[in-house]
Amino acid sequence: MTGERWKTVRSRWQDHWRLMVGVAALATTLAALCHGFDAKLGGLLAEAERSAYDAAVTRFTERPDRSSQVVLVTIDQPSLERIRDNPQYTLNFGSWPYSRNLWARVVEQLEAEGARAVVFDAVMDERGSDESMDLAFAQVLRTTAIPFFLGVSTHPDASPLPPVDFQAEPTARQAPAGVEEPPPGDETFPEEAFPEETGAETFQDAPAKTLLPDVPPEQMARAVAFPARAEGRSLPALDYESSSRERAPSHPVHPIPVLVGAVEGFGLVEPEADADGFMRRTRFAYSDGHNTFATLPVRVAASLLGASAVEFSGRTLRLGSRTYAVDADGSAGIDFGGQMHDRFHSVSLFAVLNAWVLRGQGQPTKLPPEMFRDKVVVIGGNAVGLNDVKATSFSSHEPGVVKQAAVLDTLLGDGRFITQAPLPVSLALVFVVAFASVVLLMTTRWTPLEIAWPLGLYFGLGWVTGPFLGLTNTYVLTALPALAGVVASVSAVAFNHLVANEETAFIRQAFSRFMEPKLVEQMIAQRELPRLDGENVEITAFFSDIRGFSTFSERFKDDPRNLVRILNTYLTRVSAALLKEGGCLDKYIGDAVVCLFGAPMRQADHALRACKGALAAKTAVDRLREEFRAQGLPDMFTRIGLNSAVNFVGNFGSEQLFSYTAIGDGMNLAARLEGANKAYGTVIMIGARTYELAREHIEVRELDRVRVAGKTEAVTVYELLALKGGVDARTRETVARYHAALALYREARFTEAAAVLDARRAEAPEDGPTQALLARCQRYAEAPPPDFDGVANLDK
Incomplete structure (x- = not known):
């Protein structure tokens, strides 16, 4: 359980512990009354207890050896x-x-x-x-x-x-x-x-x-x-x-x-x-x-x-x-x-x-x-x-x-008959089960648990009393605690869904206009209002942009409504692909989409989710291009940058208006990688940390080692091609040839590197990284740069 989640659970306990004790005591009292008047109720509880007894006896008291007496x-x-x-x-x-x-x-x-x-x-x-x-x-x-x-x-x-x-x-x-x-x-x-x-x-x-x-x-x-x-x-x-x-x-x-x-x-x-x-x-x-x-x-x-x-x-x-x-x-x-x-x-x-x-x-x-x-x-x-x-x-x-x-x-022989535990002992277990049920459900407020816990009590409590029977030959009532636990669970669920609904309505009404819906639902689940402070969390940032959007929008200067419709369609398709992979939409900046993976909901596989989301967004845009082409609309390309790093995540803004976002060098690099696609002719570029976290599940091409503006440290960048096993043989050959040329390029053997790329260039004429590296090698072969270190500088 994360620190924030534990803090929420503790807060709910402090607010409602008296109610929880009262519900457990009431459930215990009702169970005791049912036990006392079971004969008048038709013996249903006694029948259930006999079934529970049979199950415990057959599972836990069978002897391995035959009688010697x-x-x-x-x-x-x-x-x-x-x-x-x-x-x-x-x-x-x-x-x-x-x-x-x-x-x-x-x-x-x-x-x-x-x-x-x-x-x-x-x-x-x-x-x-x-x-x-x-x-x-x-x-x-x-x-x-x-x-x-x-x-x-x-x-x-x-x-x-x-x-x-x-x-x-x-x-x-x-x-x-x-x-x-x-x-x-x-x-x-x-x-x-x-x-x-x-x-x-x-x-x-x-x-x-x-x-x-x-x-x-x-x-x-x-x-x-x-x-x-x-x-x-x-x-x-x-x-x-x-x-x-x-x-x-x-x-x-x-x-x-x-x-x-x-x-x-x-x-x-x-x-x-x-x-x-x-x-x-x-x-x-x-x-x-x-x-x-x-x-x-x-x-x-x-x-x-x-x-x-x-x-x-x-x-x-x-x-x-x-x-x-x-x-x-x-x-x-x-x-x-x-x-x-x-x-x-x-x-x-x-x-x-x-x-x-x-x-x-x-x-x-x-x-x-x-x-x-x-x-x-x-x-x-x-x-x-x-x-x-x-x-x-x-x-x-x-x-x-x-x-x-x-x-x-x-x-x-051993003189051990099966005896029933004294009724106060069974009632103590009744209270413990009822109390645990109401505390668990009222503090977590997790719908799957609200369903699974009562079923688990009904079918699983015998796995608690059964081993005790096997060790001591003492049977503790099982159906009675299960009944009390179910009663307590129903009471807790009623509290969660009746009383908590008022808080849910208030939070939605107060904050839905200022925050992302997913963040609002997280606040509802945790019963915690957003704060202006934040925390350092490793996330994967997603940046995307439409290539040449200014030129694209110029076509619709006399029809701005149609431009808005096209842009909204694009943003909807890309956003849907990201949300499906668990991303949290941060903001739209014109045609640009910023999305976070790993916050506000913690995701151990945030890098892989981001890669899947990027590939799904690319697929969605490719389908949208076909639709636009069929409608006679201009073509549309998108570029995507991914980078994983520890960023400061939280609500930023004023008391009047705030938004949930992330700031830090990791976010800046993701934005730079999105723009760097233009120089390499790629669609999706990812940073070294993203590759490290998701390498077992993705296919990539190492593009280059780059140095962003204002930084002296070089980082390796990669082109995201597909999920593992999703690259065809022809592309693998192109990537292998590129890696061979890149190795020669880093040794300053520019002519040899150019020859490797140019020899089979006709087989992949549209491969952007091949064209970009070939042009750079040819340029450096004619005029070698001074102090060459194999690192390319990314301008703003």
Whole structure:
């Protein structure tokens, strides 16, 4: 930012900082009110916040490595098909949902693989058609050393469980009352899985020995419920939304009694979906008004970590000796870390079941070595037909088991759930964004920024809060600050375009008659009146004049109106060409045009712009000559001089009348170069500094080294031919021949130089510099000048 621009910005801040603070505070207040009443507003802000959360999570929380704590056994479509197509498996386990002896075999195999625990992301709340299979499954769970955890669903029609006194001594894992424990060493399942090969009795043929009785409600309640304590708040209620949109109580559905005492623990498998159906958060523990219940991952982690209860205190969840950061309401965002296949190793159900068969036959299991060793194995559905497809931030089609696995992996692993920053922190960001928006737009008053900034807030604020989420697992509200920023931006734009319009009208009315329109618009943009003082700035000055204008105007001494019309047409064409390249018209002096490049608007490429403007002006005049020739008007030629130098630029004049112009030796030289074209037969002559700044983009001919009147220092001057690559081969030959002759001329070898030029003069008979240098060489060959230094003097 230039010094003048910075001065303008600072002035606007000093004039309006109180207004800026007020607008930011108002925008923050409105945003906070919208946040508080969003439900009554239709939840649009919550929906936008969920979208922003999803974008931040997917961009910045994806994990590079798979879990080292949890492995999945997936009930995938190939498993369903291969079990169905295997007659022996179908005979022993039936079709989906399989007989529970299949899960017994899976548990046995996972125990053999060294798994730490098995978690079944499903419920078993209906007795099997053959209750002996349920009893046999329970027996396996009791006799194996591996803990098994099972899900529990809820339903409004389920019977409430009696309150549990967790202070009382819990009973050991045992079979329900009335169920006979098998003696040690008794085998409920045959050792061989395939009866056709061994002659053993099948599971389907095994008769049910007894009708399994129910367990006492108190025992059921102690098995399903789990202690949970929350200081200063109540746990979320188990309820559902009825058809009348009212909340109605819900209760856990009792698992089959035979599993009570056999399963290590039961946990809720609530969907916990947001309003849009996506799984993003978990609540850890619930209450039905009588008892408290842990979610399935929490129940597993509590058992493995030796925790006797779930404890909430402030924004902390405690399980035994482990603590976890959660939100103030006891919930937390699930750190999925990516899609299921990216986060967890998984093995198909069929592979595990087949491994059990191979192990019984003494063959290698073909399972990945050490896949399950010391891991918690979560069994869940992955097949489309199981209707357990859920949506997460990473995918709209994820198996529901990924939620249980992700929560459990966090509880057992790094313990970092995604939490929301406290509301005051988010509101602080809201104020910062709103304040930055109003300050930026009210101080710069740049129309492209007024459009781009609100769009940038809407689409880009997540790139500020997202990395913070990735580093800290803390989500700062993003849609709310964006909303406040947009409100503040609209307010700032309204100020710029309503209040500033009054100043614009005043400046235009007061100064448009005395100053160039571009300078007036610059003052409007900067809100700064012109001053009589100026500054030293490097610019490129443009001077042009009509060759022989006195003779030209003599033709119209009896028709001055037509002369004015012709002159106005000429000035309009030349001016338009210059303005298109960013030039600032300084003045018209009769038929002469003075233009500045690089002031008042700073232009780093002012020299190149001036060269482009000069070439465009020459082209415009050439077209105008053709028009004049067609109208029978006299021919018109123009000459142009360009020079780049540091000049003093500003408003010069009196308090009554001033104009924006430049003064200095650089301006004088540009005027001299314009006149010098006559001596060299050229159209556009440029100074050495202009050539130095634009040399990479232009084609030139070095004309001579000259000394202007009143100066002792010689300068090199050039003829501007075209932009880079715009010179034809014939002209290049002419220029090369001229440079060769010029080198001989500077060595005072005038005869040789004349011979070089004269030898091919017929090929470029209209080349003015060739004719001028040839004439000078011929003259000097006859009468060499004394003290020749190769420098030509430019007279006034």
